[in-house]
Amino acid sequence: MAFTNEQLERYSRHIILKEVGVKGQKKLMEAKVLIIGAGGLGAPAALYLAAAGVGTIGIADADTVDISNLQRQVIHSTPDVGKSKVESAKESMLAINPEITVNTYRKFVLAKNVMELIADYDFIIDGTDNFPAKFLINDACVLAGKPFSHAGIIRFKGQLMTYVPGEGPCYRCVFKEPPPPDAVPTCREAGVIGAMGGVIGSLQAMEAVKYIIGKGKLLTGSLMTYDALTMEFRKIKLPHRHDCAVCGDHATITEPFDYEQAACELN
Amino acid sequence: MKITVAGEKKEYADGTTVAQLIVAEDVETPQYVSVSVNDEFVQTDDFDTTELKDGDEVEFLYFMGGGAFALGETR
Ligand SMILES: [Zn+2]
Numbered sequence: 001m002a003f004t005n006e007q008l009e010r011y012s013r014h015i016i017l018k019e020v021g022v023k024g025q026k027k028l029m030e031a032k033v034l035i036i037g038a039g040g041l042g043a044p045a046a047l048y049l050a051a052a053g054v055g056t057i058g059i060a061d062a063d064t065v066d067i068s069n070l071q072r073q074v075i076h077s078t079p080d081v082g083k084s085k086v087e088s089a090k091e092s093m094l095a096i097n098p099e100i101t102v103n104t105y106r107k108f109v110l111a112k113n114v115m116e117l118i119a120d121y122d123f124i125i126d127g128t129d130n131f132p133a134k135f136l137i138n139d140a141c142v143l144a145g146k147p148f149s150h151a152g153i154i155r156f157k158g159q160l161m162t163y164v165p166g167e168g169p170c171y172r173c174v175f176k177e178p179p180p181p182d183a184v185p186t187c188r189e190a191g192v193i194g195a196m197g198g199v200i201g202s203l204q205a206m207e208a209v210k211y212i213i214g215k216g217k218l219l220t221g222s223l224m225t226y227d228a229l230t231m232e233f234r235k236i237k238l239p240h241r242h243d244c245a246v247c248g249d250h251a252t253i254t255e256p257f258d259y260e261q262a263a264c265e266l267n
Numbered sequence: 268m269k270i271t272v273a274g275e276k277k278e279y280a281d282g283t284t285v286a287q288l289i290v291a292e293d294v295e296t297p298q299y300v301s302v303s304v305n306d307e308f309v310q311t312d313d314f315d316t317t318e319l320k321d322g323d324e325v326e327f328l329y330f331m332g333g334g335a336f337a338l339g340e341t342r
Contacts, residue, residue: 129332152331159331173308174328179299223328234274236326237306 001026007099011053024213025053031212034058034121036109036137038085040197041151041204042127043075048205050093050100054212057093058121060105061085072194109133111256114140123208124148127201131178132259138163138171140256142246147211149204149219153192156228158200161219161238162207168221173241173248178259199226268321279319286314294327301328 003011003022014020014028031054035042038061049057065073065080065088073085080088086104093102109117109128114136118124124146126137134150141148141163150171151160163170203224210216223236246253268281272292279288285304289297302309303326309317319325 131330131332134332154331157331159329174301175330176301179296179330236328237303238328239303239306239308241308 001029007053010097010099014052019215020213024215027212027214028053028209029055031123032056032058032121033123033125033208033212034060034118035125035127036060036133037127037129038063038073038075038089039069039127039129040072040153040192040194041201042125043073043089044198044201045125045127045205045208046089046093047075047096048202049208050097050102052205052209053097054100054208056101056103056121058103058105058117059086059089059093060107060109060117061089062106062108072192072197074194074198109136111136111258114256115144118144118146121146123211125204125208126150127204134171135175135178135259136256139246139253142170142172143254143256149207151200151204153196153200154190156193156196157226158196158228159223159225160200160203160207161223162211164211164218164220167218169238169240170244170247172246173244174223174238176241176245181260193228196226196228199228268319270319270322271324273326281321282318284315285309285317285319285325288319288325289314289327292327296329299330302326303328 011025014025015022033049033054035046035057038046038059046057046059063085065076065083065085067081069076070078075092076085076088084106086106090102090104105117107113118140124137124141126134126148128134137148145165147164149160149162151158207218210218221238223238225234225236242249245251268279269276270279285302289300294300304323
């Protein structure tokens, strides 16, 4: 694959980096990344990966754009309100970079479809906002041997970790089981600063890029936490849990399954 | 004894357990927090019986979903 002059210009700030170069840019253009959730985390991740020239980007979300999303989900614009999030995301991504292929999946990610959904992709970004989905994505990626980036954001805080098969603990090693739906007193919004999605979602995109070009150190075996109020980033070492139900020595989870979730979390 | 809690050096009485530390540190969702001591997870069932030692490094790991959840706050 030879670069056109336009591509050389478009990606010149990548190509000039010794860690990327023509070789790394080629890897990005041949890579396939799936982003689950076109929300606060998925929006910046999708925009940066599209701009970076990641050749195929899948985006999964069942939702439509609501005006309350626009405070943080920068991939959607005011005229997109009422439109499906994946369509709106695709338009924004192609507007930035018409060279890439965007696959849209307007559906909830569930045990019955998750394996098929992730099968074609090299790296998965978990941009979901609920624990049943996070555990499902973890289990599916561990079972399928796929690397993924996990992240969560709330109020002024965010955190993320990266799973690569054979290179450290999975999300279930750290958290074992989702909290029961009734552990959350109400489903009222706890709120989140819009830029938090920008910070943490961009870090997820960064992990995907590093994984694809094969440079640097990933957040495998580490949880990075960010507190915007104190402006502190911390990298906490994560041990592997040998009795982990999905990646441990005697794993009992052999196929993905759905946890119950409160009805109001499904929107 | 001196222990390190979430990166900060702190003074605690000898024999303080993980469960007592969780209370003293005012961890908001104690039943759902994951705890590591010197880079090893402590089983939730062992919080009451695990005594901390001088020099231990303790980390609390919190659930964090998206913008629609109230879990994951420390205080
Ligand atoms: Zn595990």
